[in-house]
Amino acid sequence: MTWNKKKKFENRFFNRRQFLVGSGGIMLSLPTLVSLMPADVLAQVASEPKRRSVSYCSIYGIDPHQIFPINETGLIPISGEYQSFSKPLSQINGQISRIFDSSYASLLPYMNIYRGVSHVGSKGHHNSGALSGSLNGGNQPTIGRSIDVVMEGSSGVYLPNEVVSEKAIRMMTADKDRGFTYKIVNGQRIVSGCMQGDQQLFNKLFAGLNGGNTNGGQNKHKLIVDQVYNDLLGLQNNSRISSKDQIILDEYINGVFELQQKVNSNNTISCGQPTIGLQANASGNPYQFPQNNNWGMNTTPGSAGVMFDNITEMIKLAFACDLTRVVYMGNLLWNDNAIGYSSNGGIHHDIGSSDIAADRQKYGIDKFVRNLSLKLLATDDPTGDGNLLDNSVIFSTNELGTWSTLHQTFEMPAFTIGKCGGTLNTGNYYDFRQTNLPNNQQIGGRVPGRPYKQLLQTIMRAMKVPKAEYMQFGDGNGFGTWSDYYTKNDNQINAFAQWTLTHNDPFNFVFNDV
Numbered sequence: 039m040t041w042n043k044k045k046k047f048e049n050r051f052f053n054r055r056q057f058l059v060g061s062g063g064i065m066l067s068l069p070t071l072v073s074l075m076p077a078d079v080l081a082q083v084a085s086e087p088k089r090r091s092v093s094y095c096s097i098y099g100i101d102p103h104q105i106f107p108i109n110e111t112g113l114i115p116i117s118g119e120y121q122s123f124s125k126p127l128s129q130i131n132g133q134i135s136r137i138f139d140s141s142y143a144s145l146l147p148y149m150n151i152y153r154g155v156s157h158v159g160s161k162g163h164h165n166s167g168a169l170s171g172s173l174n175g176g177n178q179p180t181i182g183r184s185i186d187v188v189m190e191g192s193s194g195v196y197l198p199n200e201v202v203s204e205k206a207i208r209m210m211t212a213d214k215d216r217g218f219t220y221k222i223v224n225g226q227r228i229v230s231g232c233m234q235g236d237q238q239l240f241n242k243l244f245a246g247l248n249g250g251n252t253n254g255g256q257n258k259h260k261l262i263v264d265q266v267y268n269d270l271l272g273l274q275n276n277s278r279i280s281s282k283d284q285i286i287l288d289e290y291i292n293g294v295f296e297l298q299q300k301v302n303s304n305n306t307i308s309c310g311q312p313t314i315g316l317q318a319n320a321s322g323n324p325y326q327f328p329q330n331n332n333w334g335m336n337t338t339p340g341s342a343g344v345m346f347d348n349i350t351e352m353i354k355l356a357f358a359c360d361l362t363r364v365v366y367m368g369n370l371l372w373n374d375n376a377i378g379y380s381s382n383g384g385i386h387h388d389i390g391s392s393d394i395a396a397d398r399q400k401y402g403i404d405k406f407v408r409n410l411s412l413k414l415l416a417t418d419d420p421t422g423d424g425n426l427l428d429n430s431v432i433f434s435t436n437e438l439g440t441w442s443t444l445h446q447t448f449e450m451p452a453f454t455i456g457k458c459g460g461t462l463n464t465g466n467y468y469d470f471r472q473t474n475l476p477n478n479q480q481i482g483g484r485v486p487g488r489p490y491k492q493l494l495q496t497i498m499r500a501m502k503v504p505k506a507e508y509m510q511f512g513d514g515n516g517f518g519t520w521s522d523y524y525t526k527n528d529n530q531i532n533a534f535a536q537w538t539l540t541h542n543d544p545f546n547f548v549f550n551d552v
């Protein structure tokens with residue numbers, strides 16, 4: 039296929055889900071094979087690749103100097119934008135920050151790092167609105183809708199009558215109801231259900247695999263590919279399958295087989311409870327980690343790192359096979375054995391401004407965001423030219439911004455990886471801090487920047503969500519929460535008036551409406 043200047047594909051590709059029903063009612067989701075598609079279906083296929091979105095939100099905060107570039111000299115003002123500056127990541131010498139070391143080198147052309155995106159109109163507190171831009175209810179917003187929920191139901195992300203296995207996949211590595219993914223129904227806040235563990239994700243994506251104790255390594259369940267092997271062979275031998283589709287089918291079968299073996303092997307690992315005592319939250323419920331049977335899984339992995347590896351591999355395969363286009367991951371795992379929040383240097387209040395806080399967050403960002411990005415980068419996109427990362431956007435943030443015991447939501451630690459079908463200008467560091475504000479309008483040396491919700495809107499627009507759709511999920515002024523002030527010592531300080539007319543728009547210097 040070729041890509042012309044108008045960014046339209048000159049050849050056709052697939053977008054329909056096919057299912058192969060095997061023995062015993064087992065169903066295996068297959069990649070769509072172009073050469074087997076009826077002409078009337080091909081005529082309906084859009085002439086551009088699919089777009090995919092991943093939202094990653096970690097719990098507790100991280101100091102800005104740990105994630106944003108160490109060398110902030112040479113920033114260039116963005117034309118026509120108030121207090122907005124940029125610098126190519128390629129022009130930052132050496133390691134960018136403690137979080138972004140040399141292992142991100144191949145991803146820098148796909149990355150944007152955003153400093154100074156700030157929630158508006160709020161005091162400091164933990165932030166369940168990190169994916170919705172809604173802070174009206176503090177830790178439990180009473181308005182809005184998280185971007186994964188908006189995208190799941192958007193007419194731009196899924197065209198009418200399109201069929202996928204799951205319109206959204208949601209994961210959470212700890213049973214801590216921060217509620218980042220939610221919607222409001224009849225005035226009630228409905229937190230989205232999230233899966234825990236690689237076994238549950240496999241069951242969701244690849245129907246027919248039953249969970250269960252492996253009983254010392256003796257798996258009682260046949261592999262899915264074994265149960266439908268004859269059907270798969272028949273499909274492989276179909277005379278209508280083109281050579282390109284044959285490669286796709288072979289790779290898919292091998293990928294599922296190897297992945298299931300890997301998941302099953304992980305489930306045979308014997309492990310006990312963490313060596314630390316689990317702490318209680320305000321509701322009296324314990325934090326739960328993969329080694330804890332309270333996850334509701336019949337078997338538990340012995341390594342959080344292996345579990346992350348399995349999850350990222352399955353998401354890559356799901357994107358390649360168009361089983362889903364929207365993924366959410368909430369994370370509170372800080373090392374391979376899932377330590378508790380009070381271990382390794384104290385609770386998060388005690389480790390502010392320390393490398394410990396950064397390294398805790400770096401573990402999850404590396405194991406999920408970086409590794410998934412590298413997998414997508416190395417995988418061709420079957421729906422069009424380029425690789426999967428060319429046509430995806432991975433958004434990473436945190437519940438807290440400027441890290442302090444005040445729990446401020448200035449300078450949210452936000453970055454994206456992926457070009458999302460060429461709609462995102464990438465490879466840049468952006469700094470939106472209003473450093474021109476006087477000291478009496480700062481909080482602990484921290485200053486507000488641009489409305490955080492504009493970044494969320496940039497992601498949604500890149501995923502083809504119409505503005506008219508996301509505008510309805512907020513406080514009546516558009517998406518999320520809007521005001522032109524923030525609160526310091528119960529005084530309202532006007533700092534966001536510059537964006538009164540544009541706060542419902544994306545960053546127009548990042549987003550290309552192609």
